[in-house]
Amino acid sequence: MKICSKKLILVFVICLDFSLSLLFVTFVSAPRQVKVGYFLMNQFQELDQSGLYHGYSFDYLQKIRxxxxxxxxxxxxxxxxxxxxxADGEIDLINYVEKNQKTENNFLFSLRASGTEYAAISVLEENFRKYPANLKIPSGFRLGVLSGSKFTDAIEDNLTEFEQTPELLEYPQEKLYSALESGExxxxxxxxxxxxxxxxxISRFSLRPFYFVVRNGNDRLLKELNRAMNLISLHEPLFVNRLYEKYYAYADSEVLYLTKEETDxxxxxxxxxxxxxxxxxxxSYYLNGSYHGIIADFLNKTARDLNVEIEPVEAASFEEALDKIRNGEADILGDFLIDEGFAEKNNLQLSPAFLESQVVAVYKKGNDVSVKNPVKIAEPNNYQPLSSSLRAIYSKSEVTYYESDAACLDAVNTGGQxxxxxxxxxxxxxLGKMKYxxxxxxxNQGFTLQYSYAVSRNADPRLVQILRKAINSISSFQRFSIINQNVFITPQKVRLIDFINTQPAYAFFIFLVFPILFLYLLAYRIDSHQKDKKQIFNLAFVDDMTQLKNLxxxxxxAGRIIEENRSKKFAFISFDLDRFDIINEYYGRKTGDQIIQYMADTLMSIDVPGMICTRVKADHFLCLVPYESREILEKKISxxxxxKNSYSGNDTVIKFGIHVGVYILSDSDQDITACIxxxxxxxxxxxNVSSGIVFFDDYLKDKLRVYKHIEEMQESALENHEFEVYYQPKYNMEENSIIGxxxxxxxxxxxxxxxxPSDFILIFEKNGFIIQIDFFVLEEVCKFLRSRIDAGEKVVPISVNQSRVHLSEKHYVQRLGEIIRKYSIPDGLxxxxxxxTAISEIDDVENILNQAKALNYRISIDDFGTGYSSLTMLNRVPLDAIKIDRNFLIESNNSKKTREIIRLVVEMAHALGIQVVCEGVEKQDQADFLMSIGCxxxxxxxxxxxxxxxxxxxxL
Structure with a gap:
């Protein structure tokens, strides 16, 4: 019995030991559980209807994972x-935190910034040319901002961007963009x-980095985070660039506008x-009398954008380069590493950074290069602006400068440094070379450096301003392409002699035993290089979603294709979908993406030999189309x-309209961008047309010219009193007397x-100037009534048209009250x-109009009966009058049904105590009919x- 008990105890101990061991292994091997807090932010952190996470921050976190x-x-x-x-420890990590005294006291920050941002002022695309980029924003500018935004303090710090301090109006997330659209x-x-x-x-300022943060005391998680971010930077150095390109390619550059003085x-x-x-x-490097490399390509792009030439100036050392800038033998130092103190000492002024690069430490395997120990450091000559930073980190070390990166690596490789x-x-x-x-x-021992252009402080001040604008006009996609072209597309040169000298035994073995393997590896390298080239090409020129080429x-x-097919006629055709944003919002982004893919497939399937289609962005496509005649082209578009105006999916049929713009190229067309x-x-x-198809022609060209002229002249016309108020009387037809x-x-x-008005009102409604015009008319009417009242003369109620833009303006009712009190206008005049339509589009219309009624304004609906909700309006809005649309009156001549509708409307309005006025009365028989039904x-x-x-x- 005792033996049996001992055996049972032994088995129990063994099982317990095994279970604990298994539990330990499971615990050790299990991934760390990390709770990440996130807040919704467009393009940065988004959650779609299917529960999937999208955005810059989520992609970054998935890569860290x-x-x-x-x-x-x-x-x-x-x-x-x-x-x-x-702070309470309920979550472990969040992104998008800015360093300040409060946050640095409460949290631990990642060593690397997770991104950078700046304060940006944006306007509607159609208003863009009113505010040339990089010029001061005019007085009276109303600036909307998210409630509690951290960028409000940037205004006070950057008042040089404005002619005077702008009016800041705070909105919640869901109201901000609609306020901009409405002109508020x-x-x-x-x-x-x-x-x-x-x-x-139109303006950008106050550049700021943001970071991942963990709570104080969570050093282990911070260490893992920093290690992951370092490895990403090392193994995937373009990852962050790609994130910016993926989510912000259309928002990170500004149009290059130059002042007259700068152009001169x-x-x-x-x-x-x-x-x-x-x-x-x-x-950067010098070859065959010219500069090459990343910085040279940036300079060449800047030169093309500015329409100037670049003349290379040689310098044997960085000191000689500084001397030539200072004494006027050269205009620009193209690769200055930003250090304001060094620049000040050398009488230089700097442009903004146009290129940022990670600096890494390079040393021999097994060397102890801790910052605690004295080490000999080799640095490229043009890194001298960073010498103070290096010496601060490696205080016990000696820095020696060499003329090139390769010379520094040689010094380390031979043991000299x-x-x-x-x-x-x-x-x-x-380091791809065998000798290294x-x-x-x-x-982990690196840091980040930024390149800028440096010019002498004695140079013309316009030069740095021009360089700043040119840098800001380069998008992240263009930056990415320049870097990619120089770093990843250019093949590495592997010298055989280096391998033989460093590894003679291996070299003999390989050449003797493995010639076939060598040839295979060479073929693999060529194939891999071709795949890399294809991948780079796709990143630069292919739309990821549809696989169509991009803009x-x-x-x-396009220019080359047209030139190679000079016997053919070509047209550019631009497509987009009607109210695609509504489709996205109602059916979800996934369905929206499916519709975009459907449109891409549709365009690809069109039977037009030689037709090339590209996706510009979202639901917007552009095609270059060869055609035989305009008639055939119009038929194909129709x-x-x-x-192809509907999409079927998930048991749902979605109807949509297509807008089509066509430009037919002429033999004289050379500027492809202008044609597009x-x-x-x-x-x-x-x-704006029922067919949804418009060909660019002289009429449209003239219309745009007139549109532009009207926009250019509207402000001065108001200042010069060119706008006049006319009055059309309203009559009591039975008494033939004016009643309003x-x-x-x-x-x-x-x-x-x-x-x-037909020449300019629609334009004013689009650009928001309608608000100034309607308030001008209201004030002129008040002046007229006030003068009549003061003179003891007859006055009648006068109606003033109000656009739907007014109803969306935040201070609309306040301004109504100020005007009517200013002139002391009696009730109901x-x-x-x-x-x-204007009333039906505004959610808060009842509250707005009730407030106007409280100020003793009368309320009327114009063109009553032209919409789909006329009867609803009678119950919803505090009306004093309705105006029957003239089209009803015209139709009543030949339609008994229309006459009966008008009669019922009049009876109903009178029963509700609402005055009825019929507009467009042009004939006596029309007046007789209206009086016969009580109007x-x-x-x-x-x-x-x-x-x-x-x-x-x-x-009167």
Whole structure:
């Protein structure tokens, strides 16, 4: 019995030991559980309807997870709540935190920034040319900002961007963009990583990095985070660039606008003498009398953009380069590493950074190069601006400068120096050579450097300003392409002699035993290189979603295609979908993406030999189409619109319209970008025509010219009192007496004469100027009534038209109150006349109009009966009057049903205590009919056309 008990105890101990061991192994091998807090932010952190995470931050975290072996759980919270949860230990990590005294006291920050942002001011795309980029923003600019935004303090720090301090208006996330669309504000202040559709940036300032943070005391998690970010930078140095390109490619550059003084300077200068470090492949190097490499390509692009020439100036050393800049032998030092103190000492002024690179440590395997020990450091000569930073870190070490990156690596490789710090591109390119096989890269001891252009402080001040604008006009995609072309596309040169000298035994073995393997590896390398080239090509020129070429490819290749097919006629055709944003919002982004793919497949399937289609962005496509005749081209487009205007998926059929803009190229067309712009202009115009198809022609060209002229002249016309108020009387038809009037606007143009509202009102509604015009009319009417009242003369109620733009303006009711109090207008003498459509589009219309009624304004609906919700309006809105649309009256001549509808409307309105006025009365029989059904009030040419104020006073 005792033996049995001992055996049972032994078995129990063994099982327990095994279980504990298994539990330990499982615990040790299990990935770390990390709770990440996130807040919703467009393009940065988004959660779609299917529960999938998208955005810059989520992509970055997924990449970190690959290197850190984390099991991530996401926790949604508002920004301030996320900070609180992190401080309390309920979550482990959040992104997008800016360093300041408070956050640095409460949290631990990642060594590397997770991204950079700046304050950006954006306006609607159609208003973009009113605010030339890089010029001061005018007085009276109304600037919308998210409630609690951290960028509000950037305004006070950057008042030089404005003619005077702008008016800041705060909005919640869901209201900010609609306020911009309605004209309630002129622009939006936001982070550069917040993308608003249909907008362009006119100003940027206050560059700031942001970071991942963990709570104080969680050093282990911070160490894992820093290690993962370092490894990403080492193994995937373009990862962050790709993230910016993926999510912010359309928001990170601004159009290059130059002032007249700057243009004159370039016209006089024409050629710039430039110095770059001569031996720093792939960043910069001198070959066959010219500079090459990343920085040279940036300079060449800047020169093309500015239409100037670059003249290389040689310098044997960095000191000689500085001397030549200082004494005027060269204009620009092209690869200056930003250090303001060093620049000040050498009498230099710097442009903004145009290139950022990671610097990594390179040393021999097994060497102890700790910052605690004295080491000998080899540095490229042009890194001298960073010498103070290096000496601060390696206080016990000696720095020796060499003329090139390769010379530094040679010094470390031969043992003359212990360590070198060079940019990661040069390290990766050089360490592929066999002779450096004993050297290793250590990103943990590196840092980040920024390149700028440096010019003498004695140089013309316009030069740095021009360089700043040119740098800001380069998008992240273009930066990425330049770096890619020099670092990853250029093949590495492997010298056989290096391998033989360093590894003779291996060399003999390989050449003797493995010639076939050598040939295989060589073939594999060529194939891999071709795949890399294809991948780079796809990144640069192919749309990832649809696999169509992109706009950049079209701009680059269309001219060549047209030139090679000179016997053919070509047209650019631009497509987009009607209200695609609504489809995205209602059906979800996944369905929206499926519709985009469907449209791409549709365009690819069109039977037109030689047709090339590209995706510009979102639902926007551009095609280069060879055609035989305009008639055939029009038929093909009509077929697409009629047969491909719906999408079936998930048991749902989604109907949509297609807008089409067409530009037919002529033999004289040389500027491809201008041709594409014309097609885009026609597409935008197509939104306003029933067919949805517009060809760019002389009429559209003239219309755009007139549109532009009107926009250019509108402000001065208002200042010069060219706008005049006309009055069209309203009559009591039974008594033939004036019972009111409608105020109408006319533009007395000194050049073109009287312009009717149809020439300019729609333009003013689009650009927001309608608000100023309608308030001008309201104030002129108040002045007229006040003068009549003061003179003891007869007054009648006057109606003033109000646009739907007004109802979306935040201070609309406040301004109504200020005007009516300013002139002390008695109750009921001003009638606000709104269209039925305007009222139906505003959610808060009842509250707005009730407030207007409280100020003793009358409310009326114009064109009653033209919409789908006329009866709803009668119950929803506090109406005093309705105006029956003239089209009803015209139809009543031949339609008994229409006459009956008008009679019922009149009866219903009277029963509700609402006055009825019928507009467009032009014939006596129409007046007789209206009086026969009880409608006593009419307005129209039978009584009077709109007349100037003096004529109206005579008949009043």
């Amino acid at each position: 690959q290197y850190a072996e984390w099991d991530i759980t996401f926790v949604q919270c508002e920004y301030q709540e996320c900070l609180r949860l992190l 504000i002129d622009g939006i202040l936001s982070s550069s990583i917040t993308v608003f559709p249909g907008t362009k940036v 300077f370039l016209s006089d200068k024409k050629t710039f003498r430039v110095i770059i470090a001569p031996d720093g492949d792939p960043v 212990d360590i070198s710090f060079i940019n990661i591109w040069a390290a990766q390119k050089n 096989h004993d050297l290793v890269i250590d990103p 950049h490819w079209m701009e680059k290749n 077929d697409i619109k009629s047969k 712009d014309n097609a885009e202009t026609a597409r935008r115009e197509a939104r 009037a409608e105020a109408l606007i006319r533009w007395n143009d000194p050049v073109h004469g009287i312009r009717m 001003i009638e606000l006349e709104l269209t039925e 006593r009030f009419g307005q129209g040419f039978l009584f009077s056309k709109p007349i100037p104020i003096n004529d109206f006073m005579r008949i």
